[in-house]
Structure formats: C-alpha cells, structure tokens
Amino acid sequence: MSEPLSTMSVDNPAAPAAPVGPGEPSKDQSASLWSDARRELLRNPIFVISSVYILIMMSFAFVPKLWTRVDPQDCQLNYGSGEPMFTPGHWLGTSQRGCDYWSHTVYGANPSLQIALYATVGIVAIGLPLGVLAGFYGGWVDALISRLIDIVFALPFLLGALVILGMLRKYSIWTITLVLVVLGWTTVARIMRGSVIAAKNLDYVQAAKALGAKNSRLMFRHILPNAIAPVFVIATIALGGFVAAEATLTFLGVGLQEPAVSWGLMISRHDDFIETWPHLTLIPVTVLVGTVLSFILIGDALRDALDPKLR
Amino acid sequence: MRGKFPMKVAVGATAIALFAAGCQSGSEPEAPSDGGTLRVFATEPAGLMTGANDSPSIQVLRQLYAGLVDFDAKTGAVKNQLAESIESTDNTTWTVKLKKGYKFDNGEDVTADSFIDAWNWVAYGPNAQPNSYFMSHIIGYADTQSEDPDGDGPQKAPEPKSKTMSGLKKVDESTFTVTLDRAFVGFPATVGYAGFYPMAKACLADTKKCNETPIGNGRYKMDGSWKHNVEVKVVRSDSWKGEKGKVGSIVYKIYDKNTTGYADYEAGELDIFDNVPPAKYKDATSLYKDTLFEQASNSFTYLGFPMYDTRFQNVKLRQALSLAIDRQQIIDKIFFGRFRAAEGFVSPNFQGGNRPGNCANCKYDPTKAKALLAEAGGWPGGKLVIWANAGAGHEEWTAVVGDQLKANLGIDYEINATLQFPQYLQTADDKKFTGLFRLGWNPDYPVLETYLAPLYGTGGSSNNSSYANKEFDDFVQKGNAAKTIDEAIKFYQQAEDILVRDLPVLPMWFGKATVLYSKNVKGIPYNTISGVELQNVELNK
Numbered sequence: 064m065s066e067p068l069s070t071m072s073v074d075n076p077a078a079p080a081a082p083v084g085p086g087e088p089s090k091d092q093s094a095s096l097w098s099d100a101r102r103e104l105l106r107n108p109i110f111v112i113s114s115v116y117i118l119i120m121m122s123f124a125f126v127p128k129l130w131t132r133v134d135p136q137d138c139q140l141n142y143g144s145g146e147p148m149f150t151p152g153h154w155l156g157t158s159q160r161g162c163d164y165w166s167h168t169v170y171g172a173n174p175s176l177q178i179a180l181y182a183t184v185g186i187v188a189i190g191l192p193l194g195v196l197a198g199f200y201g202g203w204v205d206a207l208i209s210r211l212i213d214i215v216f217a218l219p220f221l222l223g224a225l226v227i228l229g230m231l232r233k234y235s236i237w238t239i240t241l242v243l244v245v246l247g248w249t250t251v252a253r254i255m256r257g258s259v260i261a262a263k264n265l266d267y268v269q270a271a272k273a274l275g276a277k278n279s280r281l282m283f284r285h286i287l288p289n290a291i292a293p294v295f296v297i298a299t300i301a302l303g304g305f306v307a308a309e310a311t312l313t314f315l316g317v318g319l320q321e322p323a324v325s326w327g328l329m330i331s332r333h334d335d336f337i338e339t340w341p342h343l344t345l346i347p348v349t350v351l352v353g354t355v356l357s358f359i360l361i362g363d364a365l366r367d368a369l370d371p372k373l374r
Numbered sequence: 375m376r377g378k379f380p381m382k383v384a385v386g387a388t389a390i391a392l393f394a395a396g397c398q399s400g401s402e403p404e405a406p407s408d409g410g411t412l413r414v415f416a417t418e419p420a421g422l423m424t425g426a427n428d429s430p431s432i433q434v435l436r437q438l439y440a441g442l443v444d445f446d447a448k449t450g451a452v453k454n455q456l457a458e459s460i461e462s463t464d465n466t467t468w469t470v471k472l473k474k475g476y477k478f479d480n481g482e483d484v485t486a487d488s489f490i491d492a493w494n495w496v497a498y499g500p501n502a503q504p505n506s507y508f509m510s511h512i513i514g515y516a517d518t519q520s521e522d523p524d525g526d527g528p529q530k531a532p533e534p535k536s537k538t539m540s541g542l543k544k545v546d547e548s549t550f551t552v553t554l555d556r557a558f559v560g561f562p563a564t565v566g567y568a569g570f571y572p573m574a575k576a577c578l579a580d581t582k583k584c585n586e587t588p589i590g591n592g593r594y595k596m597d598g599s600w601k602h603n604v605e606v607k608v609v610r611s612d613s614w615k616g617e618k619g620k621v622g623s624i625v626y627k628i629y630d631k632n633t634t635g636y637a638d639y640e641a642g643e644l645d646i647f648d649n650v651p652p653a654k655y656k657d658a659t660s661l662y663k664d665t666l667f668e669q670a671s672n673s674f675t676y677l678g679f680p681m682y683d684t685r686f687q688n689v690k691l692r693q694a695l696s697l698a699i700d701r702q703q704i705i706d707k708i709f710f711g712r713f714r715a716a717e718g719f720v721s722p723n724f725q726g727g728n729r730p731g732n733c734a735n736c737k738y739d740p741t742k743a744k745a746l747l748a749e750a751g752g753w754p755g756g757k758l759v760i761w762a763n764a765g766a767g768h769e770e771w772t773a774v775v776g777d778q779l780k781a782n783l784g785i786d787y788e789i790n791a792t793l794q795f796p797q798y799l800q801t802a803d804d805k806k807f808t809g810l811f812r813l814g815w816n817p818d819y820p821v822l823e824t825y826l827a828p829l830y831g832t833g834g835s836s837n838n839s840s841y842a843n844k845e846f847d848d849f850v851q852k853g854n855a856a857k858t859i860d861e862a863i864k865f866y867q868q869a870e871d872i873l874v875r876d877l878p879v880l881p882m883w884f885g886k887a888t889v890l891y892s893k894n895v896k897g898i899p900y901n902t903i904s905g906v907e908l909q910n911v912e913l914n915k
Contacts, residue, residue, distance in 0.1 A: 321773035
C-alpha cells in the first residue's frame with residue numbers, strides 16, 4: 064500500500080476503530096482512500112466469501128498436500144475408469160485414465176492460477192509504465208504507444224493465441240503466459256493512460272510542479288498512487304479472465320498436455336462423456352467457474368470500494 | 375496408405391446442404407419385388423473417377439465399376455471377376471485375359487483398351503489422381519510423372535515425358551500384358567482395387583462430365599448425376615452380366631458430420647450407418663445391440679520407435695516397453711472395445727495373417743518387462759516423449775500408454791501432440807521424432823506384403839522407424855518372387871516373425887468396423903477385404 068494521501072481523504076467521522084495497516088501512521092479522524100476501502104471491503108459479504116474461496120483455491124494450487132495425499136500422476140486403469148463419485152478411496156471418482164479425481168481437482172488449480180498470476184503481473188508490468196508514459200507526456204509518445212495498443216487490440220484474442228502458440232509449438236505454463244501477456248497488456252495500458260491524464264492536471268500535481276518537482280517524481284510520487292486504483296480492479300478481473308483463458312486454450316488443444324494436470328485438461332478429456340459421466344465434466348467446470356466468478360466479484364467489490372463517488 | 379488416417383471427412387458442405395440432407399423425407403421402402411431402396415450413410419466423395427482413393431468415393435465406385443478380380447467375402451482370397459486369367463511365368467510380366475461380353479452402361483464393350491487407357495489416365499501426373507501411386511511398379515510409370523520445380527510455387531511442373539506407361543501392352547481385344555519393375559506374386563490381388571477399374575472411351579473423352587455422371591461397368595449404374603453434398607443414387611444395371619445386386623437401388627446420403635448421420639439413423643432415415651461417433655460408441659453399442667454388426671477391419675495403429683535415436687536401438691528395451699503395455703485394457707476402458715488388440719504386424723483378416731499367439735512380445739507381462747529392462751541396462755534417463763498428431767483424439771490413450779510404462783517400468787513420460795497431421799508426417803519424414811510416435815496404416819492391397827515392405831523394408835516408403843534388416847528384406851523378396859501366393863505367404867510369415875522379435879514398432883491394435891443397420895435390413899454381408907457388400911444387403915419390405 065502506498066502512503067496515505069491527505070488530498071484524497073474522505074471525511075469519515077464514524078471510523079475511529081478502523082483497522083490500520085502496518086507502516087501506516089494512524090490518524091484518528093481522517094483515513095486514506097485505501098484504509099477506507101479496506102473497511103468497506105471487510106463489511107462486504109460478497110468480497111469476503113469470494114476471497115475465502117480464492118484463498119482455498121490458492122492453497123489447492125500451492126500447498127496441495129494440505130488437501131490430498133494422493134499423487135495425481137499415479138494414474139492406472141486398474142484403479143477403475145470413470146468411477147462414480149463416493150467410490151471408496153476416490154471420493155470424487157476417477158478420470159477415464161484412472162486418475163484420482165479429487166487429487167486432480169486439487170492439483171489442477173496450480174497451472175491455472177500460476178498462469179493467471181504470472182500473466183497478470185506481466186500485463187501490469189508492461190501496461191502500467193506504458194500507460195503512465197503515454198498519459199503523462201502526451202504528444203508523440205502518446206501517439207506511438209496508443210497506436211501500438213490499437214494494433215494489439217485489433218488482434219482477436221483467441222485467434223492471436225492460436226496462431227502464436229501454433230508457431231511456438233511448445234505448450235507450457237511459460238508459453239501460455241507469454242501469449243496471454245502479449246495479447247492482454249493493452250487494457251491495463253489504456254486504463255492507466257486515461258487515469259493519468261485525469262490526474263495530471265489536478266491541483267496537487269500542478270502545485271508539485273510549481274515547486275520544481277522533476278517529472279519522475281511527479282509521475283511516481285504524485286500521479287501514480289492516485290491513478291492506480293482502476294488498475295487494481297482491472298488486474299483482479301483479469302486474473303479471473305486468465306484462469307478461464309488457460310482452460311480455453313487447453314480445451315482447444317493448444318494448452319497444457321498430459322501428464323500435466325489442469326482443470327482445462329480435465330474438461331477437454333471428458334466433455335465427450337457428459338452423458339455417461341456428467342461428474343467428470345461438472346466438477347472441474349464448477350471449481351473453474353467458481354474461481355473466475357470470485358475474481359470478478361472481488362474486482363467489482365474493489366471498484367466499489369475504491370471509487371468514493373459510488374459510496 | 376497412411377494418408378487415410380485420420381479419416382477423410384467431407385468438407386465444404388454448408389449448413390444449408392446439411393439441412394437439406396438431414397431433412398429429406400424418408401421415402402417409404404418400395405415393394406420387395408424390385409429389391410427396394412437402400413439408404414446408406416456417406417460423406418461427400420472427393421471424386422467419382424477411378425483415381426479417387428478416399429473411402430466415400432470408393433464406396434460408390436465399388437458398385438458402379440467391376441474390376442479384374444474381387445475377393446472372397448470370408449477368406450479374402452482373390453477371385454477372377456472380369457479376368458479370365460492373370461498369369462505370369464516370372465511374376466514380372468503378367469498376361470491378363472478378359473472374359474468376353476461385359477459392357478459399360480453406355481453400351482461400349484469392356485476391352486483391353488478400357489483397362490490400359492484407364493490405368494494410363496490414373497497414372498498420368500497432371501491428372502492428379504490420388505491412386506496414381508498404385509501404378510508405380512508398372513514399367514514406365516516414372517515417365518508419366520514430372521517434378522514441380524518449386525514445390526507449391528508459381529512455376530508449373532513441366533509436362534511429363536509420356537502419357538502412357540510402356541509396361542502396358544495390348545495383345546488383342548481381350549488380352550494385354552503388364553510388366554512390373556520387380557517380381558511380385560501378389561499382383562493379381564492388387565488389381566481388385568478401385569484405381570485399376572476400366573473406363574469407357576466416352577468417359578475419358580470428357581472426364582469432367584464423367585466425374586459427375588460416371589459410366590460404369592458394374593452391378594449398378596448412376597440414376598441421374600451426383601448431387602453434391604446431397605446424395606448419389608445408383609440403380610441396378612441391366613447390362614451387368616454377372617450376379618445381380620439384391621437391392622434395387624442404393625442411395626448414398628451425404629452428410630458433413632457423423633453426428634448428424636447418427637441422429638438420422640436414430641430417426642429411422644438410414645438403413646446402413648457405419649461411422650458411429652466415438653463419443654456415441656458406448657451408447658450405440660448398448661442401445662442397438664440387435665442391429666449392430668462388428669468385424670475387425672484392417673486399419674493398423676502402432677507406436678513407432680525412432681531407431682535413429684540410440685536410446686531405442688537396444689532390442690531388449692523395445693521388448694520391455696511392448697510387454698509393459700496392456701493393450702486390451704486400453705481398448706476396453708478408453709475405447710469401449712472399439713478395436714482389436716494386435717497379435718502381430720499384419721491384419722488377421724488377410725490370407726495368412728491370422729496367427730493368434732504368434733507375437734509373444736505383444737502380450738502384457740509386466741514382470742518379464744521389468745526383467746528385460748534390467749537386462750537392457752535400464753532406461754537411459756530423461757522423459758520418454760510420446761508423439762501423436764494434434765486434435766485427432768490421440769492424447770488420452772497415448773497418456774494411458776505413458777501411465778502404464780510409468781507404473782510398470784518407472785519411466786516418466788511426456789505427450790507431444792502439438793503438430794497437425796501434415797506437419798506431423800513431415801516430422802516423420804525428416805526423422806525428427808524424439809520418442810515413440812503414433813501412426814496408422816491401411817493396406818493398399820490384400821497381400822501381406824502391403825504391411826511389411828513399405829513399413830519396415832530398408833528404405834521403405836513409410837519406414838518411419840528407419841528399421842533396416844537384411845534378413846527381413848530377403849524374406850519379403852523371396853515371398854514376392856514365389857511361384858504361388860500360398861508359397862509366398864510362408865515367406866511373408868517368416869518376415870513377420872523377425873518383426874515380432876525385433877519390434878521396430880509397437881503394434882497396438884487393428885480397427886473394428888462397426889455398422890448399425892435398420893430393422894428393415896436382414897443382416898450385413900461383410901467382405902473382409904472390401905467391407906460391407908451393399909449389393910448383397912437384403913431388405914424385409
């Protein structure tokens with residue numbers, strides 16, 4: 064979290080007991096945008112439920128041993144193929160290949176969430192500086208960056224992804240992340256650019272300028288902290304989008320391949336059998352939809368919380 | 375030939391055509407006196423000239439044309455049809471004598487010229503007939519071909535040296551000779567294939583028209599012309615001298631998706647449906663138990679070893695991998711019994727091909743596999759890559775093969791199914807596979823040799839394993855030069871025995887033809903070589 068910004072603070076007399084983050088000076092009567100937002104968020108049940116769900120999925124992905132001791136790579140047709148739910152030893156049944164479905168559901172979170180996290184970090188790392196530069200300097204810098212954004216925007220996402228992955232011929236977490244970043248950074252850049260343009264003419268920026276602040280100081284100390292909120296919202300929603308994108312690409316056959324374990328693979332290997340073994344498709348779809356939805360709802364809640372006008 | 379894998383499915387049919395095909399009113403079956411009308415599932419043929427080699431085309435051509443020979447439905451043995459005799463003293467120059475009195479639908483006689491002209495036309499490079507390569511062992515074939523100097527580039531290939539093959543010579547109206555570039559005892563069996571049908575002069579004079587309305591010499595003739603993406607209709611031909619077809623007419627209803635065809639079959643709009651979608655297979659086999667016909671087919675699926683990779687040059691390691699795979703279990707669990715586990719390298723339907731138990735290394739024996747792997751010095755390390763072409767549904771079963779190898783031998787694996795079929799075949803030709811690779815094979819003619827020389831012969835056209843064994847080549851050569859086909863089979867079997875030991879590829883399974891038929895159909899007469907004999911289907915009403 065950035066430093067509290069008194070200029071953006073909102074008078075909120077009813078908040079003396081607000082939790083205060085570490086490193087932030089506690090102020091009695093005026094709270095920052097961020098601490099206000101936090102208070103607002105913690106009171107929002109949708110945000111809390113979604114966050115808990117995401118935390119669980121994160122633990123699926125990064126500490127799967129908490130949830131299952133079965134090795135997801137231990138697949139044998141001897142264990143049964145397409146066993147129904149609540150089979151002894153496999154409470155979610157087994158996949159057609161004879162893999163324990165619960166362990167696949169748990170471990171399957173890993174590639175989706177890894178890709179989503181890396182890709183989101185990637186789009187912010189590329190989109191944010193470009194957006195700031197375009198918005199702050201305007202002129203030919205803006206023209207150059209904006210046209211670049213337009214060009215990338217013009218590429219249909221799925222088509223672009225299929226073409227790039229088809230060329231790379233290597234489907235791994237890194238190549239998929241690369242494709243998602245290459246095609247996805249534009250939204251962040253655009254939002255950032257607009258946000259910077261809106262912020263750069265505000266009084267406190269002009270004041271800082273008048274006091275002789277350098278461009279870099281203006282950008283990073285004054286404008287960025289006040290313009291970054293929408294990027295948080297977009298990035299959160301993008302996390303959900305990338306989880307879905309990974310599953311989509313895998314489903315189309317240009318994503319991960321066996322013996323990798325992922326929700327997209329689970330869906331694409333069993334969707335033909337939706338009539339015979341509906342649970343084998345429905346289980347991964349449910350966790351996937353839950354994850355995407357949670358990210359989007361968190362994004363929504365963030366937007367509501369970070370935009371004082373909506374309060 | 376491998377190009378037939380994956381199955382060609384008609385393309386380009388629009389949704390409108392599909393709608394039209396799906397919604398034709400099911401005309402009531404006619405009275406049995408004229409045999410009735412048989413409604414058969416089909417996909418759009420690539421062409422109706424005899425040079426077409428895709429299964430939808432051949433299905434139609436088989437009824438329109440009659441060749442020199444056909445095959446016994448049960449044993450697959452060669453029977454003369456239009457040929458009086460096909461004889462040779464050295465297996466290289468063959469003399470073909472024709473039976474007299476056969477005519478084309480337009481009244482022309484079937485003569486030696488009808489065959490010679492047709493074969494030359496099919497072979498001639500610029501005509502771009504897929505069956506052209508079937509003629510490649512006839513002397514003079516090379517002169518009818520020309521190399522395009524820049525591949526697919528703008529330059530056109532120069533005109534070939536000759537329009538005719540010097541190996542085809544007319545002796546008299548009903549006799550001609552064929553000279554091959556090698557001795558091959560199986561030649562009479564090869565000429566039963568569509569590419570070797572005769573063509574009428576009127577047909578060759580206007581091939582464009584003939585493609586739309588073929589002039590055949592077989593049991594059935596065209597009724598109207600080919601309605602693209604809708605149907606092809608054929609009726610019993612009065613000019614046919616041989617045994618008449620049992621059904622009065624056959625309508626090939628053209629679909630662009632087998633799922634639509636399956637729905638139409640379920641609605642009673644089709645009498646014969648032979649393209650059950652894999653995902654519906656389980657349902658279909660339980661729902662239509664009483665009207666289901668199944669028979670092993672000849673399509674062969676294998677996992678090849680890249681022998682140009684030193685890791686795979688140890689025969690014990692190859693045997694260990696083979697013994698660690700439970701083929702039957704994969705077939706049962708992943709394909710619901712849609713295949714027949716391979717018990718050798720040649721189709722059990724072929725004369726001399728059915729030798730159950732002959733392939734000791736095709737069985738499942740994990741204990742022996744472990745012992746052999748230890749003898750071979752263990753797996754050299756690293757992941758075993760299993761290659762398959764993308765988007766054709768091979769990811770799942772290849773992964774199961776990997777699972778079994780991992781469970782039984784402790785070898786970690788990785789699937790590479792990233793290449794579409796054309797690039798995949800290119801990778802095979804370039805010898806760039808880094809591990810086991812999936813490929814399929816369909817026989818070109820019903821002689822065991824078609825499963826041996828092209829796939830494993832030194833320098834064979836589809837020898838993607840780069841296997842080379844002089845002993846094997848010699849047995850095949852001895853078979854080709856044998857006096858009779860029975861003698862040849864003995865040599866071919868000895869050649870197969872070498873493969874069984876050496877395992878240049880892992881034989882996985884042979885296909886199974888699954889045919890659903892309507893209640894109006896009495897049963898499926900099936901020919902082990904050419905498939906459903908539509909002409910012999912009988913209708914109840």
